Amino acid sequence: MNLLSFEFVAVFAAFLLMYWLPFKTVHLRNGMLTVASYAFIALFNIQFALILLGYSLFIYGLANYCDRFLRPRSIYILLATSIVSLFVLFKYYAFFQESIQAALITAGLQVDLPILSLLLPVGLSYYSFHSVGYVVSVQRKELPKASFSELMLYLCFFPSIIAGPINRASHFMPQIQDSQRSLLEPKRALFLITLAILKLFLFSAWLAENMVDPVFSDPIGHSAGQNLLAVYAYAWNIYFNFSGYTDLVTGIALFLGFRLPVNFNAPYLATNLKEFWARWHISLSTFIRDYVYIPLGGGRKCWIRVQINVLIAMVISGLWHGAATTFVIWGALHGLGVIALNLKELVLPARSSYSPVIAFIYRHLARLICFHFVCLAWIFFRSDSVDNAVLMLQHISNLQLDVVFEQYVYELLAVALLFFSYPLLVAFTERLEIRSEQMHWWYYPVVLAVVLSLAFSLSPDGMPNFIYASF
Amino acid sequence: MDNLKKLLLSCYVFLCTGALLIWMHQDSLETYWQQSYHRSPPWKTLHTVAVWQAGTRVHTATISAWNSFRLEISGQTVQTAVAPLNISEQATHVVAAQSLETSAQIIQSPVIEPLEISQHVMQAAETTALEIGEESAQAAATVPLEKIEQPTNDCRYSARATLVDASSAESTAESKCLETLSQPVQFKQYAKISAGQRVFFAGDSMMQGVAPHLAVRLRREYGLSSIDLSRQSTGLAYPKSFNWPATIAQTLEDNPDIKLLTIFLGPNDPWDMPSGKGGKYLRYASSEWEALYRSRIRDIISSAQERNVDIIWVSSPYMRRQKLSTQVSYLNELYESEVLQAGEVFLSSNQVFQYPEATYSDYMGDGSLKQKMRSGDGIHFTPSGQRTLADALFDLIVFIPDKQAENDTQLATNTVH
Numbered sequence: 001m002n003l004l005s006f007e008f009v010a011v012f013a014a015f016l017l018m019y020w021l022p023f024k025t026v027h028l029r030n031g032m033l034t035v036a037s038y039a040f041i042a043l044f045n046i047q048f049a050l051i052l053l054g055y056s057l058f059i060y061g062l063a064n065y066c067d068r069f070l071r072p073r074s075i076y077i078l079l080a081t082s083i084v085s086l087f088v089l090f091k092y093y094a095f096f097q098e099s100i101q102a103a104l105i106t107a108g109l110q111v112d113l114p115i116l117s118l119l120l121p122v123g124l125s126y127y128s129f130h131s132v133g134y135v136v137s138v139q140r141k142e143l144p145k146a147s148f149s150e151l152m153l154y155l156c157f158f159p160s161i162i163a164g165p166i167n168r169a170s171h172f173m174p175q176i177q178d179s180q181r182s183l184l185e186p187k188r189a190l191f192l193i194t195l196a197i198l199k200l201f202l203f204s205a206w207l208a209e210n211m212v213d214p215v216f217s218d219p220i221g222h223s224a225g226q227n228l229l230a231v232y233a234y235a236w237n238i239y240f241n242f243s244g245y246t247d248l249v250t251g252i253a254l255f256l257g258f259r260l261p262v263n264f265n266a267p268y269l270a271t272n273l274k275e276f277w278a279r280w281h282i283s284l285s286t287f288i289r290d291y292v293y294i295p296l297g298g299g300r301k302c303w304i305r306v307q308i309n310v311l312i313a314m315v316i317s318g319l320w321h322g323a324a325t326t327f328v329i330w331g332a333l334h335g336l337g338v339i340a341l342n343l344k345e346l347v348l349p350a351r352s353s354y355s356p357v358i359a360f361i362y363r364h365l366a367r368l369i370c371f372h373f374v375c376l377a378w379i380f381f382r383s384d385s386v387d388n389a390v391l392m393l394q395h396i397s398n399l400q401l402d403v404v405f406e407q408y409v410y411e412l413l414a415v416a417l418l419f420f421s422y423p424l425l426v427a428f429t430e431r432l433e434i435r436s437e438q439m440h441w442w443y444y445p446v447v448l449a450v451v452l453s454l455a456f457s458l459s460p461d462g463m464p465n466f467i468y469a470s471f
Numbered sequence: 472m473d474n475l476k477k478l479l480l481s482c483y484v485f486l487c488t489g490a491l492l493i494w495m496h497q498d499s500l501e502t503y504w505q506q507s508y509h510r511s512p513p514w515k516t517l518h519t520v521a522v523w524q525a526g527t528r529v530h531t532a533t534i535s536a537w538n539s540f541r542l543e544i545s546g547q548t549v550q551t552a553v554a555p556l557n558i559s560e561q562a563t564h565v566v567a568a569q570s571l572e573t574s575a576q577i578i579q580s581p582v583i584e585p586l587e588i589s590q591h592v593m594q595a596a597e598t599t600a601l602e603i604g605e606e607s608a609q610a611a612a613t614v615p616l617e618k619i620e621q622p623t624n625d626c627r628y629s630a631r632a633t634l635v636d637a638s639s640a641e642s643t644a645e646s647k648c649l650e651t652l653s654q655p656v657q658f659k660q661y662a663k664i665s666a667g668q669r670v671f672f673a674g675d676s677m678m679q680g681v682a683p684h685l686a687v688r689l690r691r692e693y694g695l696s697s698i699d700l701s702r703q704s705t706g707l708a709y710p711k712s713f714n715w716p717a718t719i720a721q722t723l724e725d726n727p728d729i730k731l732l733t734i735f736l737g738p739n740d741p742w743d744m745p746s747g748k749g750g751k752y753l754r755y756a757s758s759e760w761e762a763l764y765r766s767r768i769r770d771i772i773s774s775a776q777e778r779n780v781d782i783i784w785v786s787s788p789y790m791r792r793q794k795l796s797t798q799v800s801y802l803n804e805l806y807e808s809e810v811l812q813a814g815e816v817f818l819s820s821n822q823v824f825q826y827p828e829a830t831y832s833d834y835m836g837d838g839s840l841k842q843k844m845r846s847g848d849g850i851h852f853t854p855s856g857q858r859t860l861a862d863a864l865f866d867l868i869v870f871i872p873d874k875q876a877e878n879d880t881q882l883a884t885n886t887v888h
Contacts, residue, residue, distance in 0.1 A: 217683035445487035
C-alpha cells in the first residue's frame with residue numbers, strides 16, 4: 001500500500017482512532033502497531049513479512065542470548081556476516097552472477113552460474129541497519145536488552161521501513177518503552193505531510209517527468225543544454241523526493257507518538273562535501289561514520305590511512321544503494337572529493353577570519369562549487385549505466401555556452417534563481433512551519449485543502465514513486 | 472492539550488480536508504476509484520446535488536485559469552481553456568530530432584556513407600523479410616480456423632457494442648469493419664519508414680521502458696526521431712482516465728510525418744470497465760466487454776491506416792502472477808486477431824523471450840541468456856529485457872533511405888492475400 005494513496009489515508013485515520021483509545025499500558029499500542037506494520041509489509045508479499053519475522057528472531061537471539069557464550073567481537077562478526085549474506089542473496093546476486101558470467105565468457109570459460117529468482121524484501125536495507133544499532137548498543141551496555149515484542153516493533157515500524165530514515169536503537173527504543181506516549185505536535189505533523197505532498201506530487205514529479213527522465217533515458221537524443229538542465233533538475237528532483245518522503249513519515253510518526261531522526265538539513269546550503277554529508281541523508285551518513293568509518297580506525301590513524309578509510313566508507317555507502325557500478329562510482333567520487341578537501345585543508349588551511357564581503361563571496365562560491373560537484377556525482381547515481389553517464393558527460397562537455405544561453409535562458413535563470421534563493425526558501429519554510437502552529441484549528445483544514453488542491457491540480461498524473469524505496 | 476483533544480482536532484482536520492479535496496477533485500478521484508475498484512465511487516449518488524457539482528466547476532475553473540496563464544506567459548494565443556487530452560503537455564516528451572551526422576560525431580563512430588547505409592539497410596530488409604516471412608508462414612499455418620474467421624465474429628460483437636454504447640466513434644469503427652470485410656487483407660511482415668519520418672510510441676509503463684532504447688537505436692542507426700507519449704497506468708479500458716484512441720488520432724493528425732505507430736499496452740486493462748453510458752460496469756471478458764474493447768483497438772488501427780501509418784502492436788509477456796498472466800493472454804488474443812485482420816504487424820513478446828506455453832521466467836525461457844529480463848514485480852522488464860524487446864522491434868522496422876527506394880522495395884514486399 002502506497003503511503004500517499006487514498007486507501008492509506010482512510011485506513012490510517014481509522015487506525016489512529018483505535019490506537020489512541022485510552023489504554024492503560026503502552027504494550028497494547030505497541031502490539032497494534034506491530035500487527036499493522038506486519039500487515040503493511042505482507043500487503044507487498046507475505047514472504048517479506050516472514051523473512052522479517054525470522055530476522056527479528058535471529059537478532060533477538062544474537063543480542064539477548066549469544067553474549068552468554070560469545071564475545072562481543074564474535075557477535076559483531078556474526079551480525080556482519082548475516083547482513084552481508086542477506087544483501088548478497090537478495091540484493092547483489094543477480095549483479096554478481098551477470099558480471100562474473102560475462103567476465104568468464106570473455107576469458108573463454110563457459111561456466112553456468114546458477115540463477116536465483118529472489119525478490120528483494122521490502123525494507124531489508126533499512127531494518128538490517130536498524131538491527132546493527134540495537135546489537136551494538138546492547139553489547140556496549142548503552143541500552144538494556146529489549147523484549148522480543150519491543151525488538152519486533154523497532155525493526156518493523158512501518159513509517160520508516162520503506163525508505164528510512166535509519167533509526168538508532170538508542171534514540172528509538174526508549175520511545176517504544178516509554179509508558180507516557182502521546183500524540184505529538186499534530187499541527188506540525190499536518191504541516192509536514194502537506195509539505196511532503198507538495199514536494200513529492202508537484203516539484204519532484206514535475207521535474208522527473210518534464211526534465212529528468214526523458215533526458216537520462218536518452219542523453220544523446222537531447223541537446224547538450226537539455227542534458228545540463230537535466231542534471232540540475234535531478235539534483236532537485238531527488239532532494240524533493242527524498243526529503244518529501246522523510247517529511248511524510250516524520251509527520252505520520254508524530255501522529256503515532258514517535259519522533260524520527262532528522263534526515264535532511266538544507267543540503268544544498270553546504271559549502272563543502274563534508275558539510276553536505278552532515279546535511280544529506282543524515283541517518284545514513286552518521287550510520288556509516290559510526291559503524292564503518294570509526295571501526296576502520298576513523299581519523300585516529302595516519303593521514304593516508306584516514307583517507308583510505310574515507311574512500312572505503314564512501315564506496316560502501318554507494319554500494320548500499322544497490323549493486324551497480326554507477327553507485328560504486330558515485331560513492332568513490334564523493335570519497336575522492338572528501339580526500340581532495342582534506343588535502344586542501346592540509347596544504348592551505350582555512351583562515352579563521354575574513355572581511356564580511358570576502359566571507360560572503362567565499363561562502364557562495366564554495367556553495368556553487370560544492371553543488372556542482374554533487375551534481376557531477378548525481379549523473380552516475382541516476383544513469384542506467386556507466387556508458388550512459390559517460391555519454392552525458394561528453395555531451396555536456398561539448399556545450400557551447402552562447403548557444404545554451406540563447407536557447408535555455410529562462411530555464412537557466414530559473415535554476416540560478418532556485419539555487420541562490422534557496423537559503424531564503426529554507427528560512428521561509430521554517431517560518432511557515434512556526435506560523436502553521438499558530439493557526440486556528442477551525443480554518444486550518446481550509447488552508448490545507450487549498451494548498452493540497454493546487455498541488456494535485458498542477459502536478460503530473462499518477463502516483464509519485466519514492467526513489468529511495470528501491471534501495 | 473490532552474491527548475483526546477489532540478486526537479479529535481486531528482480527526483476534524485482529516486475529515487474536513489478530505490471532504491474538501493474530494494469535493495474539488497471528484498472527477499479525478501472517480502477515475503482513480505474506477506481504475507482501482509472497477510465500480511462507481513460511493514459519492515456518485517451526490518452527482519445530482521448542485522452544491523456537490525460546484526466542486527467540479529471550481530476545479531475546472533482553476534485549471535482553465537492556470538492553462539490560460541501558461542499560454543499567455545509563453546506567448547501563445549488562448550484558443551481553448553483546456554488543451555485536449557493534455558497533448559500539449561505530453562508533447563514535451565517529443566524526442567528532439569537530431570541528424571545522423573551529429574549523433575555519429577557525439578558517439579565518435581565513423582560516419583556511414585549513403586551507399587553503405589542503403590546496402591546495409593537493404594541487406595537488413597532482405598534478412599528481415601526472409602526471417603519474418605518464414606515466421607509468418609509458420610504463424611499462418613498455426614492460426615486456428617476461428618481466428619481466420621474472426622472478422623464475422625468481430626462485426627457481430629461490434630453490432631452488440633453499438634447497442635451497448637452508442638458513441639459515434641464506435642459506430643464508425645463498426646462500419647469500417649464491415650467495409651474491410653469486403654476487401655482482401657494484406658499482411659505486412661515489417662513496417663517501413665523513410666528518412667524524415669517519425670516513429671510514435673504509445674502504451675503504458677511497459678512501453679515507457681522499451682521506447683527510449685528503440686528511440687536511441689533508430690536515431691543512431693537511421694537518424695530517425697520519435698515521439699514517445701507512453702504513460703504509466705494507461706490502457707484501453709478507462710478512456711476517462713486516458714483516452715488512447717483519441718490521443719493517437721489527435722497526435723497523428725498533428726504530426727503528419729509519423730509513419731509508424733508502435734503500441735504496447737494491456738496489463739492495466741483486465742478488469743470490469745464502464746460501458747461509456749453510465750450504469751453497471753461491463754464484466755471483464757464478457758461478450759459486451761470484448762466488443763467494446765475490440766472497437767477501441769479498431770479505432771486505433773483505423774486512425775493509423777487512414778493516414779497510411781504502419782502499426783507494430785506488441786503483446787504483453789506472461790506475468791509471474793498466474794491470474795494476471797491468463798488475463799493478459801486473453802487480451803493478447805484480442806490484439807492479435809484485430810491487428811492481423813487489419814494486416815498490420817503483431818509482435819509476440821512471449822516469442823521474443825522464448826517463453827514456453829504459459830510459463831513465466833525472469834530469464835530467457837530457453838535459458839540462452841543468463842541476464843535477468845524481468846524486474847522484481849514480475850510484470851515489467853529489467854534494462855536488459857527492455858533492450859531485448861527494443862531490438863526485436865527494431866528488426867521489424869525497415870528503413871528506406873529515400874522515397875525512390877521505397878518504390879523499388881514495393882516489389883520486394885511479400886503480401887499474402
